[in-house]
Amino acid sequence: MKNILKYSLLILLYITFSLSSANLLAQNKKGAGADRKKAEQAKITLFEKTFKTKKLDSIEIYLNQFLKRYPAEPVGSRFGSDVLYGDIGQRMAEEKRWDKYEFYLSKLSNAASTELDYGIAVDLTKTGSDLNVAEHLALRAIMGYEKDNAADLPKDGKPDSTFIKNEEEQARGIFRRVYINGKPDSTLLNNEKIRKYGSMAGLYAEIAYHNKHYTLGLPYALKAKDILGDKAEELYLKLLAQTAEPAVALSAIAVRYNNGRINDDEFPQIVAELYKKAYPERNDFKAYYEGLRSQLIAANKARISKERLSLPASDFSLLNLKGETVKLSDLKGKTVVIDFWATWCVFCKKGFPAMQKVINSYSDNDKVVFLFINTQESLSEEARKKQIADYIVNSKFNFNVLFDTRKSPEYDVVTAYKVDGLPTKFVISPDGKVAFKDVGYAGSDEKLINDLTAMIELTR
Template sequence: MLQLKRIVFFVLISMNACAFAQDVDDQESVLSVLKKQTNAEKRAEKIKSIRENGTAIELFELIQFYGTDDEKSEKIIKLLNKKYPESQQARFARVMSFRNLESAQEVEEHFFKIQQEYPDANLDFEKNLVAMSFAEVPDAEKMMSYINTIEDPVYRVGALLSSLELFIPIDQEQALKLATQNLDQAKKLKGQMKKNNLSEAIYNEYLKMYGKLLFKSGYDEKSFKYIQEAYENLEDTSENREVVEIYAYLSASLKGNYEKSLPVLAGMIEAGKNEKMYLDQVRLGYAKLYPDKDVEAYIDSLYQKFIEKIKSNVAAFSVNKPAPDFSVIDVNGKKVTLEDFKGKTIVLDFWATWCGPCVASFPAMQLAADRYVNNPEVEFLFIDTWENVKDPLSHSKKFLDKRGYDFDLYIDAINPETQLPPAVTAFEVTGIPAKFVIDPEGIIRFQLEGFEGDMEAAAEELAQMIEIARKGF
C-alpha cells in the first residue's frame, strides 16, 4: 500500500521537489496564514480570495490546509487543474488525490478516472505512482507497462529506479533482470549530463543501484564496472558508504589493491561487518602490507573496538521505569498482555508498513531475533501499529512474507471506544520505529526511537541491551 507519505517521498525524490518549492515574493505562506487565523469569518474570506484569484502555489497550499478533508481537497484539486493545468502544483495535487488507497488495483482504477477527467494532461507523475504500487505486489509486467508509457525520458528512468528500489527486497533476481533490460535507457542519460542536472543525478543513482544489485547477486566482475564509475562520480563519499565499501572490497578481491582498500575494509570490521568475505580480504591485505605483524591480533583489536563502541552507545538509551500494562493481538487473534511474558526479557518493536525507517531496521532486527531464536527467556514482539487499512493483520503478514521476514507479529488494533491503538498509546510513543527492552521484572531498561546506522551495529546494540536487561547490570 502506498499511503500519502510514501507517495510524497518517492515522487519528490524522483522529480526534484525544487521544481515547485518556490518562494512567493518572500511573503508568509498561505498555509501559515490560514493556520494562524483564528477568526472563522476572516479565514473564510481569505479562502474565497484564494479560490478566485490565487496562484498555483497558493491553491496548492490550500489543498494542504484542508488535509484529510477529501471533499474540500478534491474541489481545489479540480480548480487548480482547471486554472493552471500545466503547473507542477497541479500535477502534484493530482498525485495527492491517491492518498489512502490500499491496493494496486485501487490505485489503477483511480488513475483511469484521472485519465478521463484530464485527457490532455501529462500524467507521468500518476503513471509512476501506479508503477510503484504494482512494484509492491510485485507485478513486473504491470509495473513496466506504466513505466514504458512515461513521456519524459529522464523521468522514465527515475520512475524505473523508484519502482526497482521497491521491487528489490521482494524479488532480487527479477529486479536484476529488469535493471539489466533497461540499462540502455539509463546510459542514454549520460550524454545529457552536461545539459541536465537531473539527468546526472538519476544516472548516478541508477549506477549505484545496478552496481549494488549485481554485487548482492554475486556478480563481482560485472558489479565492479558500475560501482567503480559510481564511486568516481561521488561528490561526498561520507554519504555513500555502501558504494565506498563495495568498491573497496572489489578493488581488493579483484585487483589486489590493498593500499587504499585496507583502511576501508578495516573500518567495516570495526563497524561490525564481520562476514567471512570481508575478514578474508583484511587478512590478505594486512599480511601483504605488514608481513611481520600478527594478522589475527589486528582483527581482534578491530572487533574489540566495535564492542567497546557499542557498549558506550547503549548507555545513552538506558532508562529505568515500570512498563505499562499493554495489550496486543497475536496472529491467531488472541489478546496478550505484559503479564503473559512475566519472567522473560522482551523486546517490543513498534512499526508500520508505510514507515521507511521501520522497514530499514528490519534486517538488523532479524539478525538480533535470530540470535535468540533458541532462547526461551527472550521474546521479540514486532507490533504493527498506526496502520490505516481495513485488515492490518492480513496486510502486515503479506508485507513481511513478501520480504522474507519471519518475525513474531502482533497487531496494535484500534480501540473502538478511544479510536486509539492501545499499546503504542500506553508507551506514549511519538514516532516509529520505537523499541523497548523490558526485563523479567517488567521494568523498561532501554528505549529508543528511529533508525540510523549499520545493520550489524544496530543488531549488536540490541543484543547488548538484552544481555544487560537479562542479567540485571
Template sequence: MKHTLIGLILIASIFSCKTEEKEQPLVLGDFEMSQETIVHNQPISITYNGNDKNMEAFYYQLKGYKAYPVDLNFENSTATIVIPDSITAVAFNFKVDGTYLNNDKKGYLFAVQDQEGIPVAGSQSSLEYYKTSYGEQYGLEGDNAIFVSTLIKEVNENAKVKEVWEDQYLNLILRNDREKGETIANKLAQEISSKKVLTEADYNQLHSIYSMTRKSNLADSLAAIATEKFPKGKIKKQILMNQFYDAKTLEEKEVVFNELHTNFDMEPSLSYAASNMASEHFKAGDMEAFKQYADKIESPSDKAGMYNSVAWPLAEKGEHLETAAEISKASLELMKAQQNSTEGKPEYYSEKQHKKNLQRSYNMYADTYALIQYKLGNTKEAITYQAQAIGDGLNTEINERYIEFLVADKQYERANEKANVFLNAGHGTEKMTALYRKSYAQAHPNATDFDAIIANIEQKSRNKALDNLKKEMLDDAAPAFELKNLDGKTVSLESLKGKTVILDLRATWCGPCKASFPGMQQVVEKYEGDENVVILFVDTFEDGANREQDVAQFITDNKYDFHVLIDGKIKDSDKYEVANKYGISGIPTKIVIGPNGRIKFKSVGFSGSNDKLKQEMDLMIDLVKS
C-alpha cells in the first residue's frame, strides 16, 4: 500500500504539472496570438497592438489546394477564431499602413494540430502550395521543388491526402516536375485501365490524365466511348463547351448552347456561356434574344456585369444612349440589391472581401451610367452617380470624369476642391490638371498663384511616391537569361550589366498589358537617347504556331517602338523560361534591374493611369541610378 500511494502521488503530480502548463503567446509583427500552436476546435485569440485604424486582417483556412479566406473581426483589438476539423493549415495575412507584413518573406503560416498535438496529415503540402500560389501577392517566397517533393511524400504516406488533392495532385506535379508527373500519370492510368468495369468517374479521370499528359489520341478515343456511355456526363459537357467557344458564327453557338441548356444544369460555366450569347445578340441588334439569354444568367452579379459590358462601349462612343442608360441602370439596381447579402459569395472571398468587391463593381457601373447621362445632357444626374463611382478615389479616370462633369456644370469651387484632393493624393491626370486650371480661373479670375499651387502639388506627389517606392525597393538576384528578339538576335542579361534594365513581361491577349502600352511607349521615347537605360518587352504566356509574326504584326499595327524578346516555353511544360525564373504568375509585371545586376523593383499589374505609370517608371529609374 505504501508503495502504491507513492506511485499515485507521482502520477498525480505529473498530471498536475501538465495541466498547469500554458503555451506562451506568439508575437506576429504588430499582432499577438494567444498560443504558439493551432489545434482543431480550440479557440485562439489574436490581439492587435498597433495604431493603424485602417489595418486589415484575415486568414486562409487551407485544405489541400483550396484556400478559404475568413475575416478577423476585432472587438477591443482582439479577435477569436476556431479552426474546424476539416482544415489542415492556416495562413494569416496582416495589412498595416497599406503593406502586408511578410515576416521576412516566411509569412505567418501554421500547420493545424489534432487534439493529440499531432500535425494534421497533408498540412505541409497545403502550406508549401500556398507559398507558391498565393505567396507573391503577400510578399512570401515559395519553392516549387520543395512543394512537389512534400506533396509526393505526404500522398504516399496517407491515402486520404491524395483524396483531398483530387485531380489537382497530378496536374500540379506535371506542371512543376514533368518527369515525375509522367511516371505517376502512367502508373495511375494503368491502374484504372486494368479494372474489369470502368465507372463514369474512372472515364473522367482517365480522360483527364491523357489530356494532361498530351496523349490526345488516347483522350479522343476515350472521349468517344465515354460520351456514348454517358451522354449527359462531364466529358460530353466539356466537349460541348469547347465547341461553343470554337464556333465561328452566332448561329453555330446557338445550336451548341441549346444542347447544353437542354442536357445540363445552369451552373457557372453555362451561365457564362449565356452571358456570351446575350452580348453577341446585343451586338447583332436582336434585343429580344438579348433579353432571353440575359434571363438565363442565374447570378445577379454576373448579369449586372454583362449589362455593364454592353453599356460601356456605347457610353464611350456616344451611341444608342437611351438604350445604354436603361441597361446600365439595370446593372446598378442588381448590384444594389446584392450589397447587403452574402448569398452567392464565392468561396475565394471572405465576407468583407465579397462586400468590397460588390462595392467596387457598383462604383464601376455607376461610372458607366454617369458617362451616359453626361452625354445625354443630364449633367447633374451624371455628377450624382459619378460621386458614387469615386469610391476610395484611386481610379484616376473616374476622378477625372468627376472633375469634368463639375466644370461642365459650372460648380467651380467644388471642382477646385476635389481636383486639389485628387492631385495631392497622386490620383490625378494631366487632363485633370488642365480642368483644374480652367475651373480655378473661373472661380478666381484675378489669381496669379495657380502655377505655384500645381508645382507644390507635383512636388508633394513626387516625394510621396518616392517614399513609397523606397520602402518597396528590393535587392534580389536577377536570374540570367538569353532570349531572341523579333529579328532573331540573341539578347542576354549578362551583356547588359552596368545598365539599368527594365523587363516588361506582357502578352498581346492581355487587356491590362495593352492598356499600359501607350504609357510605356512614352517611357521608351523619353529614354531612347539614354545609353544606360534598356527597356525590354518580354512576350510571355503566349503560344501559337505564328507567335513571332503575330507579335511583330501587333507592334507594327499599333506603331509601338518596343524592343520585344520572345520568352521561350520550357520543354514538356506549360511554363515559360523568364517568367518561371522570375516567379511571374500574372501580367503585366515590370522588373527593374540595377547596373549591379540585381532586382530593385517588381511591379505587378496596371493602375489604369498612364500618367501614374510614367511617373512610377521615372522614379524607379532615378532611384536605381542613384
C-alpha cells in the first residue's frame, strides 16, 4: 500500500512538472513570437520612415541607419538591395543627380539596373529632357538585357548593313536579324523577351534620332522593325532618310506610301527634302507628291472599306454659334462628317488642326459638310457659348459648331449616337446612313487626315 501511494505521488509530481514545463515553454514561445513581431514592426517602421522622406539627403542618412541595424537581405526579398538601392536611385534620377544615381545603380543586380536604366530613359524621352543622358541609359539597358537574356535572343541571320556608311559605327551596330531560312520566325517574334528587346531597341533609336545620332540609331531601328513590325518601320525610315542615299531612302518611303502606311507628321517634309537632294534639276515635286498621296489614299480606301457600316443615323436639330438651326435630315444627299467634342477634351483639340486641313481640302465641294457637335459640358449655357466662340475665333478654325441639348443629366445627340468617349467622329453617307465611326485621336495629324479623307471619298 505504501509503495502504491509512493508511486502515485511520483506520477502526480511528474504530471505537474510536465504541465508546468509545457506552460512555461508555451509562454516562452509566445513571448519570443511577440518579440519577433515587435522587431519586424520596428524594421518596417524605419523602412517606411526612410522612403517616405522627401529630402534626398535625409533619405541617405536614414538608409545608412537602416542598413547598420538591418543588413540588406538577398535579392528578391522585401528588404533586398534591389529594393533599397533601386528606390533611392529612382529618386536621384528624378532630381537629375546623376552622380548619385550611378552610385546607387552600381549596387543593384544586373537585371534591376537594366530595368531602372530603361525606365528612366523612357521617362526622360517622354518629357524631352536630358536626352543625351537618356541615350546613354537606353544603350546601357540594351547591353544589360543582352547579357541576362543572351540564350533567348535571336542569333540566326545576318546584319543588314546596306545603308550604314561608317564602318566603325557599322561594327558597333551589328545585329543578327530574327530570320530562319530567310523568313521571319513568328515563334521567336511572339516571344515576350524578344518583343521587349525590340521595344528597348526602338527607344534607343528614337532618342538617337532626336539627338541627330542617325548612324548610331539606324541599326537599332532595324532591330525594332524586325521584331515589332509595322509600328516601328516609320522610325527606321526616318533614320534611313538621314543615312542612305536620298534616292534610295525616297524609294523605301514611297513603298510605305503605296501601302497606305504613312502616319508620321514629319514625312511630307522629309519627302520634300529627299526629292530635292535626289533630283535637284527637277521642278516637278508637286506632281510627284500628289502621286504619292493618291497611292496612299487608294491604299487607305482599300483598307478602310472593310470597316464600312450601314446603320441608321439619328436625326437632330441643333443651334450653331450663329444661332442658326442645323437639321441633319436637311443635309441628305451630302456626305456629313460629325465630330463630337468638348472644351475639356485635350485629344479633341489636338486633332483640330488636322480637321481644319481636311475642311480646307473640301472647301470647293458643297457636297461634303462638317459639323462639330459640342457636348458633355459642365458650364452654364451662357459661359459655354462664350468660351467656345472665343476658342474658335482665337484658334482661327473655320468650324460649324453645334450645341448638343439636354433635358436630363445626359446630353441628347451624343446619347442617341451611343458615344462612349471623346473625340468620336461619324461619317454619314448621302443616303443618311452611318458609314464610318472613328474613336479617339492617335496622336498623328497625318493619320487623321489620311483616314478621314479615305472615309469621305468612300461615301461620296
